[in-house]
Amino acid sequence: MAPATQFEAAQPPTDAVSALVFAPGASKRLLVSSWDKNVYLYEVVDGAEEANLVGTFEHRAPVLDVCFGASPDEAYTAGMDHQVKSKHAEPVRCVVYSAEHSLLVSASWDSTLHVHNTTDPSQPPLAIPLPGKPHALAASPTKLVVAMTARLVHIYDLPTLASALSSPNPQPPQPWQQRESSLKFLTRAVACMPNDAGYATSSIEGRVAVEWFEDSAESQARKYAFKCHRQAAPEEEGGGDVVYPVNALAFHPVYGTFASGGGDGTVALWDAEAKRRMRQYQKFPEAVAALGFSGDGRYLAIGVCPGFETGMEDYSGEGRTKIFIRELGETEAKGKGAK
Template sequence: MVETPSEFKLKNPPSDGISAIKFGPTSSQFLLVSSWDTTVRLYDIISNNQRMIYSHTDPVLDCCFQDSVHSFSGGIDKTLKMYDFNTQTETVVGTHDRAVKCVEFGADVNVIVTGSWDSTVKLWDPRSPCCAGSFTQPDKVYTLSIAGDKLIVGTAGRRVLVWDLRNMGYVQQRKESSLKYQTRCIRCFPNKQGYVLSSVEGRVAVEYFDQSPEVQKKKYAFKCHRVKENGVESIYPVNAIAFHSQYNTFATGGSDGYVNIWDGFNKKRLCQFHKYPTSIASLAFSNDGSVLAIASSYMFEKGQLDETPEDEIFIRNVSDQETKPKS
């Protein structure tokens, strides 16, 4: 792996599996990283150093920024924590009955949303930090994404639910995933028209919220993250999806170690990067879309290996050529 001007490795990466990477809301300088080594770390990618670190008692499964000085995180210890970068203090906001799998901030409605293996989604008011409601889901929550006031939840059993964060009294849409295998990741289009869903079986589906027949005709699914060697096709989970906020194009990362960039509206792959050392566990575009952070972290798809590849985070400066739809 040669470092190029367009790509470099972060120093001092986590020492165990990387669960999530997220850019700060307003700059492409700060990256938040949660890990199975029980830490949440804040990196300054411009100076390439670790600025801050705090810990949970158990592996951390997700994290997010609320604003440039507060982060939230949760994991196996069932606890949601808030951390203040300015005062370097942490607050336990609340708990779930089982592991917290997802932590997202809904900026439009100013709410933190957590999804748990206890089959609930909870909303948290970051101003006082406290729980603002708990909502039962059909099964363990594996992934969730927020678009404006819409919340999309993907659970075990391939269920997908669309909620309205301003009125959680009922589910707006419930459906079964159009993919045959377990849901791995869901991310919303920045233009809020729909979402992209990936599965453990090398497929991605592009879905639309508008239920009218002409819009529903546009939805489709495609195969990706499959590698043919000696006539045998290996199929890999698609673990990560990240959207470019300006262009509505998206990156996918798979257990094949590849990152692809797609133009979902025109059903085209724009590019594929070189192969990374191991599975792509998480991806994040900066808010201006100029940088893509790539977590290369073995996810035990093939069980225990004699030598587990090191966990690494690559910072890639991406060009319009790689991310902009071809007109």
């Protein structure tokens, strides 16, 4: 593999990036959802340092999340129009697809999860009430993690959800586990480990927590949280730390290390097992809003746009929103214990 390189995608969104995701497998397709009411499809050209716009898909309202389905030709979006494939009563914040179980799960600010059977679009979704508004959603091969208001975290077993949906009289199952977040402030992102062992969450208060699914005392003793995405304030302003939200998390599909992106405009790579920061990249011109690794782990996509750290008056992402693609060096994301 060639040394690391970095380039920009052509024709970026005209407003803030809400999410981005690479297609499964070896495909180099990249989907980006935006507050400008569009979803953008890019194709990364191997060896050419290019990410070309293939097409845009206009929506009736801002798009808050996007995911691929069973193939690079299938995608699902969620947004302010209240819809995925069935109508929620409020905006739909998150959407994830489970390839292992052919399930699409959407989470809405109406405090429900909808579980859809993608092999039978005519089947009504299974609605699961939530005790709070969801802020982040992620799936591992067997688990679904829902992070909500009031530090609530529910973990669902995906085979159980699939079984409930296929029953003659579907009933919403109980969570596999109910937890309180290790982070004291609002959750911004959640990402699951590719080896199905656990997950990471991040908050608006410059912290990341790493936890494992196994509910044994030994496993729970391994969980930890740490400070990140903070900058020293000038002495004339009283010193101390300026704390930024950690807006994005993404696990490397091969090595299991993970990237974090913050309102400070930086991206860092972390070794979850060794509990250490591996590297931090040069600061980007705006806040980092979204991150995603390609299916083969070769590329890292980084969505940057103005954040709200300095206020919301006269906000505009036009001309300042950019999609960066980093082609990783051969061992760039390899953790200390990786083979």
